[in-house]
Amino acid sequence: MAGNKESCVDCGPGESRKSAASRVFDTAKDLFYRRGIRAVGVDEIVCEAGVTKPSLYRAFKSKDDLVTACLTQNAAEGREGILAAIAAAGDDPRKRLSAVIDHHADKIRCPDYRGCPISNVAVEMPEPGNPGREVLEQCKTDFRAIMVDLSRDLDVAYPEALADGLLLVIEGAIATHHIFGSQGPALSLVETCESLIDSHMERAR
C-alpha cells in the first residue's frame, strides 16, 4: 500500500503522521467549511482523511458531535484571530477598533475565503435545540461584546449603536462575499466602517 507513517502526500517527509482522530477533525473542518455540513457525508470525510469509518466513530460519537467540535474550534480560532489583531494594534482606541475591521477585510481578501464558518452554519442550522447552535450564538455574542468594549473606549455617545452598526457592515461584507466574491460590495467594508466611526465621533463633539 502506498504511504507510510514517515512520509505521505498529506504530511510530507520527516513529519510524523498525525492521529486518525486529528486527521478526521482537520478534514471535516475543511470540508464543512468549503461545502457545508449537510453536503458532506461521513464517507467523504473518512475517504479524504485517509482513515476508516470506525476510526471516526471511535473519536466522535456521532456526526453531530464532530460538527460541534469543528464549530467550537472555528469559534476559538476566530476569536483568537480577532484578539491578536487588537493586541497588535497598540493602545489607541480608534486603531484597535480599526484593527478588527482590517482583520476581517484581510480575511475576505483571501482567495479561499468562503464566508464566516459560524455564520454559514447558522443558516444551515435553524433548529433551536441543536447543541451546535449554542456554540454559534456564544461565538457571535462574544464578538458583539468585543465590539462594544472597543467602542466604549472611543469618545462616542452611543457605543452600543456604533458597535452594532460596525457589526452589521462586517457581517454584510461576509455575506455578500458568497454572491459577489471579494471584488464586490465587500470592497467598501473598511471605508464604510471608518465613515460610521467618524460620524459617531463627530456627533459626540
Added chain:
Amino acid sequence: MAGNKESCVDCGPGESRKSAASRVFDTAKDLFYRRGIRAVGVDEIVCEAGVTKPSLYRAFKSKDDLVTACLTQNAAEGREGILAAIAAAGDDPRKRLSAVIDHHADKIRCPDYRGCPISNVAVEMPEPGNPGREVLEQCKTDFRAIMVDLSRDLDVAYPEALADGLLLVIEGAIATHHIFGSQGPALSLVETCESLIDSHMERAR
C-alpha cells in the same frame, strides 16, 4: 376518502382546490425557506403538500428543477416588494432610498422571518455550475443596481460607494438575524443606514 375538490382543510370551503403542481410549489418554497434546501427531502414536500411523488416529478423534472423554480419566484417576489416600496415613497430621492431600507427593516421584524431566501441558499450552494446559482447572482446584482440608481439620484460624490455601503448594512442585518433575531444588531439597521447617507451627503456639500 375525506376531502373533495370544493372543500378541504387546506383551502377552505367554496375555494377550489389548487392543482398538485402548485401545492408542491408553494409547500416547497415554504419548506426550503424555513429549513434549507438540503434539509428538506422530496418525501417531506409531497407529504406536507398532500400529494404524491409522481405528481412532483410530473411538474418538475428533478428536485434541482423545483429548487430553481422556487428561487426564481423568491427573486421575483423580493424584487417586486422593493420596487413597490420605492414607488410608494414618492419622488424625493432620499425618501426613495430610505424606503428600501425601511422595507427591509419591516421584513426583518416579521416573526416568521428567517433571512433572505436568496442569501440563505447562496450559503448552501457554493458550486458555480449550479443553475440555481445564476438566479441568486442575478437577483443580488439587480438589487445592487437598484441601490446604485437610487444613490445616483442623491447629491453625493460617490453613489456606488454609498450604495455598496448600504447594501452591506442591509445584508448584515439579514445575516445577524440568524443568530440574534430581530431584537439584536438588526435594530440598528435604519439608524446606521441613515447615518451613512448623511455622511455622504455632507461630504458632497
Added chain:
DNA sequence: GTTATGTTACCGAACGGTACGTGTCTTGCT
C-alpha cells in the same frame, strides 16, 4: 498486553426518482 488503527461486512432508514395502474374528465362519433 495494551493501545490505536485498519478491514470487512453489515444494518435500517432516508434519499431522489420511476414504472405502471386507476379514476375522471372531455371529445367525437353514432
Added chain:
DNA sequence: AGCAAGACACGTACCGTTCGGTAACATAAC
C-alpha cells in the same frame, strides 16, 4: 341521448443508492 376513446391527473408500489452508524476481527507499534 348514449357511448367508446383518448387525454389528463393522480396514487400504489417499487427501484437502486446513499445516508449515518455498528459489530467482529485482524494487525501493528510500543
